[in-house]
Amino acid sequence: MAKAEYNKTHNGSDNNSPQTEELQVGFIGNPNSGKTTLFNAYTGAKLKVANWPGVTVEKKEGVFKSHNHSYKLVDLPGIYSLTSYSIEEKVSRQYILSDDVDVIIDVVDASNLERNLYLTLQLIEIGKPVVLALNMMDIVEERGMEIDLHRMPEMLGIPVIPVSARKKTGLDILMHAVSHHTEIEPENDPIVVYSDLIEDKITKITERLREHNPDIYNPRFYAIKLLEKDPEIMDTCPVDVSDILDKSYETEIIKQKYDFIEEVIEEVLINRQERARRTDKIDRVLTHRIWGMPIFFGIMGLVFLLTFALGDGIKGIFEGWLESLSIWVDSSLSAINAGPILISLIVDGIIAGVGTVLTFLPNIAILFLALAFLEDSGYMARVTYVMNGIMNKIGLSGRAFIPMLLGFGCTVPAIMATRTLENERDRRKTILITPFMSCSAKIPIYVLLSGMFFGKLASLAALSMYIIGLVAGLLTSYAATKVENKIDQLKAPGEKPEVNQLLIELPEYKNPNLYSILIYVWENVKEYLAKAGTTIFVASIILWFILRFSTTGYVEDMSQGFGAAIGRFLVPILEPAGLGFWQISLSLIAGLAAKEVVVSSMGILFGIINIDEAGISTIYQSLEAIGFGPLNAYAMMIFVLFYTPCIATLGVIAKELKSAKWTTFVITFQLAFAWLASVIVYQIFKLILY
Amino acid sequence: MMTLKDCRRGNVYIVEKSMLKQPGKRRLESLGLTEGTLISKLNEAIDGSIIFLVRGSRLAIGKDLADDIIVRDMTESDIRGKKNGWGKRRRNRHGKGGI
Incomplete structure (x- = not known):
């Protein structure tokens, strides 16, 4: 029946x-x-x-x-x-x-x-x-x-x-x-048969569900879910079954499913071998109770060293190409008698803006290659375990470290990865601090500024941004947790703060699959190229335009253009941070479109097309002429590290937080933090050094 | 009473009882940490986080979760009842009244 x-x-x-x-x-x-x-x-x-x-x-x-x-x-x-x-x-x-x-x-x-x-x-x-x-x-x-x-x-x-x-x-x-399996033959017997107690209840519930709706599709599934007290199914259940549901049978149902699985395994699996010896061996080193964390920091140090040192070597080749391209374009345009304004737009605007950013492609490709390797090998999950102790102290679970780690690549997917955190507060805190992990778009800025002002210590200066960002992120989360707990204490005194526990599966280590790693790197490089072709391209044209034009039309002297006027507007605010120059404030505003645009705008501002040695010395001389020295450069790096991320990231943050209030808070917090941090660094070092 | 924390690394124990609270309880049970199953601690961090093996899965959990998993040593009868040390045979579960 x-x-x-x-x-x-x-x-x-x-x-x-x-x-x-x-x-x-x-x-x-x-x-x-x-x-x-x-x-x-x-x-x-x-x-x-x-x-x-x-x-x-x-x-x-x-x-x-x-x-x-x-x-x-x-x-x-x-x-x-x-x-x-x-x-x-x-x-x-x-x-x-x-x-x-x-x-x-x-x-x-x-x-x-x-x-x-x-x-x-x-x-x-x-x-x-x-x-x-x-x-x-x-x-x-x-x-x-x-x-x-x-x-x-x-x-x-x-x-x-x-x-x-x-x-x-x-x-x-x-x-x-x-x-051939689009229809199933309903069998007499269900695959998993539970204990008599549960089966009796399933029968009672299915009967009642059928009384209410004779056409119900698979009442057994709903009965089992009701016995598990699944909130979604309970809410939509059309009949009252509270007399049958004396308690939740979830634990029993899970256990009896596993009992059945044991039976299946017993019959179908021959020569059972649970453990992967290789994974055990690797884990003995990588998750070592003392060496686990130093090894992780060592790996990350190596990743960034490769990104900067090795990447810079390959970058030289790209610079050569760009140099030839711009000379060729300039001479061909002159040959066809193009107007000087058009030549300026293409050579000083587009090539200078887009090209300077493109030469950083090797650095970025290396970074994503390393991140893909960490992920695909199975190491990424271990990092949550290794970092869990520190993360607990700042009020987060070790699991929140994965978005932070991804944030070194690109903040957009990193913010999306915060979904794996169940707790709303954890997500909010992680979203707040993930932009402090310098994303790959900030690499060009660090390389440019530290290369110009810190000579042999350039790599160290760039590396310090990662450490400062990480520490600031951890401290921010720590402070936020303290505030949360304070508020909780006021609302419900005496209750213990809820700590979110780590729970993650550690997959077996495997040799990373070259194909999937290359796909991952290509997707990110493609993204970078697309950004150069769209956002940075458009931003460069706009920048060139506002720099070269004023109410009187085309100007040779950029300090007379609209751009300079806009930049000067912010000068008083940025003055205490050592960034009170219209050129700098303009490039920081431009950086809101994408962080690479800060570098593009420098290229356009100082009339160079290539961030090679000659280009760097040109910018250096121009900056020195306006009184911008190493200390100003470091303050600017600090500001860039912390200030509001690019528009794409802000979009994702708003979508994930689903709250205008919190999104506004995040933006305000980052701006305030960046300003305060750069002011403190600039003022303290000025006192010490001068 | 012995918890997962007190286990010796590498030895195999039996999950006697879980004192876990939701939602951790549900999530760990779904991953196979049910009463009576075999469990083996692989590693312990300074902060008390633990890596363990259950039903072929390698899981990492925080200290508080590990404290709520009560285990006991394997006895002679456990070893006899479990072929190859893992998994036990229970027949005739198809159809009602099989248990």
């Missing part, structure tokens, strides 16, 4: 979404299961990246065609379970429960079957067609294990297809299985 109704409803829902040409396939799996690698193997670089409605969780879509079938592939966030306690899990569950999806591909790391199957069992309970993609079979074989591919689908009741996302094997068979 019950089965017949289930059948009817199920077929009914299929009729509503008739089998069209296109199948919509959702990719789901644990973090580190190789889900995204598999997804990329199908879609290649042709992706549509958007957000899930209403939240900033990334939604990737791609199209795949094979054997007259067209598949719309949707990549879901990497999750461990399907509750409604995190944004990622909520988004995934709502998508799977929706009518949009036809088939779910559950990507499972075969070398860690036990934990991965937990999500699989939850997916099966939802009652949609699931195909299991058994990934990383090569690692299983390497360790001498075997998986019974005949018994496994029998026990789980779903197709199991071995694949290798890295070696791109099994891809066609997997999609073939998907196209």
Whole structure:
């Protein structure tokens, strides 16, 4: 009886979404299961990246065609379970429960079957067609294990297809299985059978749900979720089941699912070998209780040293190219009798503005290469453990260190990464301090200023920005936590402040995949190039225009132009910080568009096209002439380190904070902090030195 | 009463009881830290954070969470009951009344 109704409803829902040409396939799996690698193997670089409605969780879509079938592939966030306690899990569950999806591909790391199957069992309970993609079979074989591919689908009741996302094997068979598994035959027995106590309650709840709505689709899933007291399902439950729900059975349900998984493992996994000896060995060094942290700081020091020292070597080649380009453009333009204003716009405006920024490409590529290496090897997760002690002291969990680390590359993805922090306060604090981690766009400014004024100590001066930024970030969070606790004490005296505990999976170390690292570096370099071609290009033209024009038209002397007037406006405010020059304040304003524009504007202001030795000495002489010395340069670096990030970052911050009040606070705080810090540095050193 | 913190590195213990509070309790249970499962501490940091192995997953947790995981030594009967030291056999769970 019950089965017949289930059948009817199920077929009914299929009729509503008739089998069209296109199948919509959702990719789901644990973090580190190789889900995204598999997804990329199908879609290649042709992706549509958007957000899930209403939240900033990334939604990737791609199209795949094979054997007259067209598949719309949707990549879901990497999750461990399907509750409604995190944004990622909520988004995934709502998508799977929706009518949009036809088939779910559950990507499972075969070398860690036990934990991965937990999500699989939850997916099966939802009652949609699931195909299991058994990934990383090569690692299983390497360790001498075997998986019974005949018994496994029998026990789980779903197709199991071995694949290798890295070696791109099994891809066609997997999609073939998907196209033949769009409908499920409802079986008599559910896959996981719980204890009598729970099963009795499930039966009672499903009966009551059916009384209310005979057409209900998969009442067993809702019954189980109600027994887990899932808030989202409880809120939408149409019938009163409070007499059956005497307590939450979540713990029991989780445990009994794992009991069933143990049974499956027992039957399908042969020569079980849990531990990766290599990971143990590496961890003994990298997560050492004393050496772990010095090693981490050593690695980061090396990363920045490479970025500056090695990057500068390669930069020389780029400078040569730029030099020849600008000479060639200048002479060809003169040859075709172009007007002096046009030549000035192209050579002094565009080439000087965009070109100076482009020569820093090697530095930036090296930095992103290093970050990709840390991430792909599995080390990044360890950093949260190594830094947890310090992070706890400033009121954050070690987990908040990942966004901070990513912030050294680009602040935009770093701010987005704060989503993994569950606690609203932790997120806010992390968003506040992440911009203090100097992003790659600030590298050109540091290199330029320290190269000009600090001679042999240039690398050290640049490196000091990273240390000062990190320390200031930690202190800011510490102070913010103190304030929060004070407010809590006033509101509810005597309550202990809530400390957010670290909880993270440490994936096994693996040799970084060259292909995925190169894709990551290329994506970031492309972003940098695109920025040079758009934001910096436009900013350079605008800068050239406001510098070269005044109410009387084109001016030879830039100090007569609009730009100088705008810059002079801020001079009194920046004076105490040693930055009271219209040229400097103008370039700082311009830097709000993108931090690289500070350097572009210097190029345009001082009429140089290339930040090479000759260019640097030109700027140096011009700056010295207006009384801008090493101390002013250092104060300017400090100001740049702390002041309001670029427009792109502000946009993300506003989106993530979802509050105009907090966004305004962040902007004001950063401006005030930058001004205060540079004033203090400038005034103290002036007292000591002069 | 012995907690995960008191474990000797590398030895295998049994999770006897979890005193964890939500949401940490739910998250750790979903990752396989259920009562009766085997657990092994791999590393401990100065601040008391711990790396441990449970059901093939390597997890890092903060001190307060580690303090709430009560473990006990493996006994003779545990070893007999668990083939290969990990995982135990429980048959006949298909269909009601199997337990």
